[in-house]
Amino acid sequence: MSAFQQLGLQENLLQAISDMGFETPSEVQEKTIPILLDQETDIVSLAQTGTGKTAAFGFPMLQKINPESRTTQGLILSPTRELCLQITSELKNYGKYVQGLNVVAVYGGASITDQASKIKKGAQIIVATPGRMKDMIGRRMIDISKIEYCVLDEADEMLNMGFYEDITDILSHSPEDKSTWLFSATMPKEVAVIAKKFMHKPIEITVGTRNTGSANVSHEYYLVNARDRYQALKRLADINPEIFSVVFCRTKRDTQKVAEMLIEDGYSAAALHGDLSQNQRDLVMKSFRTRQIRMLVATDVAARGIDVDDITHVINYQLPDEIETYTHRSGRTGRAGKTGISMVIVSKSEQRKIKRIEKIINKEFVKKDVPNGMEICEIQLFHLANKVKNTDVNHEIDVYLPKISEVLEEFTKEELIRKVFSVEFSRFYNYYRKAKDLNVAEGSGGSGADRSPKDSARYFINLGRKDGLEWMDLKDLIREITQLGKDDVFHVDTMNSFSFFNTETAHIDKVMEAFKDVQFNNRKIDIEISTKGRSGGRGRKKEGRGKGFKGKGKRGDDRGGKFRGKGGDDRGGKFKGKSRRKNDRPKEKGTGGRRRRR
Structure with missing residues (x-):
């Protein structure tokens, strides 16, 4: 008797398992499948990405539905098109010996009429993204009033992407007595709210420790000056010649720029972000799966649903805004029983985030040095x-x-x-041979938090929270106008109608010159050297809201504002594939200092 047979699966499913070469069920499959087969119950299963969750809910659903009926009996909601198609493909493989089975994928970016036609022919199981599913229910193209099983896959990701209202709307059209199976990598409060609202006394299954990372992933961090972040990325790639990685950035613009620089410098890289068309995304992912691209630079949203085994490294070029997102990033490697490495490139000002992540994933980071030449x-x-x-x-x-x-x-x-x-x-x-040491010693350099006031200048600026600017927004705006590095602007304190910030005294002339004739929301920005201390200063009341500004800056910005400079940068660009210059390594000097965080 096979290990899967002991779980209670029927012969036609066991035959498919044998064809696929599965021998031993994963922990989440071993804990989940018997419960779902034996009971009509709601369930919350917490397990990391890549642990076999699709099979954990897929096999029980295939065994419990009636393939002879054309009624839709099972609904699976997933956050992205890629994951939707992946689940659909896997269910078809699992159920290839189930006569009459029809599994239909419903997602945006494809013909809605074609999808509706396939469903009309009789789909026992629908796998859908929330947006397209809600649309088709609203058009009465789909009837889920008789479903018996509903799966919320990657529930935390769907909620992070803002699908809460879509999910609640979709589930309002389904029977109250259905079985709801919720699968998630983490259990934030939003997921707990969904479980409480739509589930009745769910059984909870946890694989590993709640909210922790995969046991197969080791975690490393590299402490550098912010201006050297890109040079550190290149060295980490060069020290790992067989690297096959996902590089995470915070914004679409940074993602595109880092990918373009890597391509220009001779690396096999491409960008994956929300500004790409669906056809471009497909081309990028096809090249990545076939390893024509070895460094996929992606935003968190665009990378959701990527299911590619054998990724050797996840590189956090920038840490995510939401610390919990790190768990999903690191889960892209160390899959299917293999080991992986999650690397983080941090500046001194971000170092505190490492401790917060360690508490979430219940693992320690190892501090490593960026390799020398x-x-x-x-x-x-x-x-x-x-x-x-x-x-x-x-x-x-x-x-x-x-x-x-x-x-x-x-x-x-x-x-x-x-x-x-x-x-x-x-x-x-x-x-x-002449490359500098990029490493920053702990307790030195970095954020400016421990810089002497004698070595820095304090500025007053007539912008504040009433203009929609928190300290990080203001810091980014100042850096955009002055073209200073991330760590060159520090001690940013925002008040209601004015704020203060510091730079080193060497930058005074540059700052004052950069702010000449610069407007924010069609009013002039006033900036002065402050004679007060860090928390002192004079209040100036000015009217105005919004984030639009225009002036003498050198580059454009995509934050929804009106920043016009001497030559606005409009490179929000589209897909650029793998490098054609394999042997042209990057020009190290003069690139790192121009990178910006948004």
């Missing part, structure tokens, strides 16, 4: 040696061997080895 050269050299050793000989070159031997006959074996390996080694050596 010679370490990278050594790793790349031996990587090339192993690559040569493991390369299969192409005998099509045999016909050319006599002429090749004639060209190289003057060299000894050792000389040939030196020449061949110098091709790769020299490229990295020439680039890294």
Whole structure:
């Protein structure tokens, strides 16, 4: 008797399991499947991404529905199109020996009439994204009044994406006596609210410790100056020649810019964010799955639903706004029993977030140093040696061997080895031989929190919270106008109608010049050197709201405002695929200092 047979699954499902090569159920499958098969109950199952949750609810649903009926009996809601299609594909594989089974995917970006037609033919199970599902129910293209089972997959992700109202609206059209199965990686209060509102005495199953990360993922952080973040990213890629990674950024613009820089610098990279069309997203994901792209730079929203095994690294180029989101990021690696590494590049001002994440995932981070140039050269050299050793000989070159031997006959074996390996080694050596140390010692440098007031200037500015600006918004705005680095603006204190901030005294002229004739919401920004201390200053009352500003800044901004500069940057760009310049490594100088956080 197989391990899956002991769970109570019927023969046609066991045959499909055998075809797929599954031998041993995962922990979430082992705990969940028997309960769902034996009882008509609601259930809350907490397990990390990549632990086999689809099979945990998929097999019981397939066994319990009536495939001879054309009535829709099961509904599965998932946060993204990619995850929706993935679940649909897996259910079809699980149920390939279930006669008469019809599983239909419902999602945005595809023909709604085609989806409605497939459902009309009889779909026992519908897998849907909330937005399209709500739309089709409103148009009376779908009837879920008789469903018996409803699955909320990646429930925390759906709520993070703002689908609470859509979910509540959809479930209001379903029977009260249905069984609701909620699967989530974490259990924030919003998920608990859903469970309380739509479920009756649910059984709770937890795989691992609630809200923790995967046991197969190790966590590392690298402490650098903010201006060196991109250089650190490149070194982490170079020290791991076989890297196959997802690089997370906070915003669409940063995602696009980092991807463009990586492509320009010779890495196989691409961006994945909400400004891409569905066709572009599909092309990016196809290239990533086939490893034509080895560094996928993505926003959190765009990366939801990515199900690609064998990802070796998750790199947090910037930490997420919501600390809990880190759990989902790190869950992209260390899947299917394999190990993975989650790396975080942080500046001094962000270091406190590491401690908060450690408490959430119940794991400790290991502080590591960004590798130096010679370490990278050594790793790349031996990587090339192993690559040569493991390369299969192409005998099509045999016909050319006599002429090749004639060209190289003057060299000894050792000389040939030196020449061949110098091709790769020299490229990295020439680039890294004068590379600076990017590491920042703990307790020094960084955010400006421990800088002496004697070394800094305090400014008064006539913008505050009434203008819709909290301290982080104001800091980003100041950096946008002045083109200063993230750590060059510090001690930002926002009041109702005015604020204060500090820079080093060396930046005074640059700051004052940058703010000449700059307007915010069609009124002039006033800025002065403050004679008061950090919390002192004079209040100035000015009317105005909003986040639109225009002036002499060098680059455009996409925060919904009107910032017009000397040459606005409008590169919100679209998909750019893998690099065509494999051997052109990046130009280190002069790039890191221009990066901005939004």
